[in-house]
Amino acid sequence: MPKSDAYETLFTALAHPARRHILMTLNFEGGDMIAGDIAALFAHAWPTTTRHLKVLEDAGLVKHEKQGRERVYILDRKKLALARDWLDWFFKPTS
Amino acid sequence: MPKSDAYETLFTALAHPARRHILMTLNFEGGDMIAGDIAALFAHAWPTTTRHLKVLEDAGLVKHEKQGRERVYILDRKKLALARDWLDWFFKPTS
DNA sequence: CCAACATTTAGCAATTAGGCTAAATGTTTT
C-alpha cells in the first residue's frame, strides 16, 4: 500500500531550494549534466547532493545513466508538466 | 535564523495531501469555506486541520476572516500562479 | 451571566529530512 501519492513525492521534491536549483541548472544546461558538475554548484558536501539527486530521481524528475566512471543526470520534464497541470486547474473556468 | 525562500514555503505547503485537498475543495466550493466545513473533510482531529490551515496561510495560499464565531478561509490564487509560472518556465523555448 | 459552540493554542511523541564524515564501490590511468 503506497504511503504517499505521486503528487506528494513530486511537490516534496520541489520544495527544497537545492533541488529546484538542480532542476533549473539542468534545464539551463540543456537537460543533462554529470554528477560532479551538479555537486559543484553547492557549498554542500557531495553526499548531500547525491541524496538530493536520489530524491529527484525517486520523484521521477531526473534519471541517470552511467558513462564510464561518471554519471549523467538527465532532466525529465513529464512530472514537471504534471505539477504544472495540477496548478493550472485552479485557473480554468469551472466546467 | 529562518532562511527559507518564498518558493520553499510554497512548495512545502503544496506537498501535503491534506493541504492540497483543502485547496482543491476551496476552489471547487467557489473560493471560501468556514473552518468547520474544512475540518469535516478529514478523519484527522480538528487541531490537525487547524495546523494545516496555518501552513497554507503562512505560505500565502489562503487567508481568513472572522465572522462571528466562525472563521472563513479564503483561497488566494496568487501564489498558485507563482508556482505554476515557475514550472512553466521549463516548457518555454530557451530565450 | 452561563452554557454551548467554533476554533485555536499548547505540549507530547513518533517519524522524516537533511546536514555531516568515513567507508565502500566501480572505473580509468600508469
Place this chain on the structure above:
DNA sequence: AAAACATTTAGCCTAATTGCTAAATGTTGG
C-alpha cells in the same frame, strides 16, 4: 596491480513535521 578518480552508501545527529489530546479563547443564545 596499484593509485587516483567519480560517485554512492552507511550511519550519526539535530531540527522540523504531523499526528494526538487537553486546555484555552472568543462568540452567541437563553
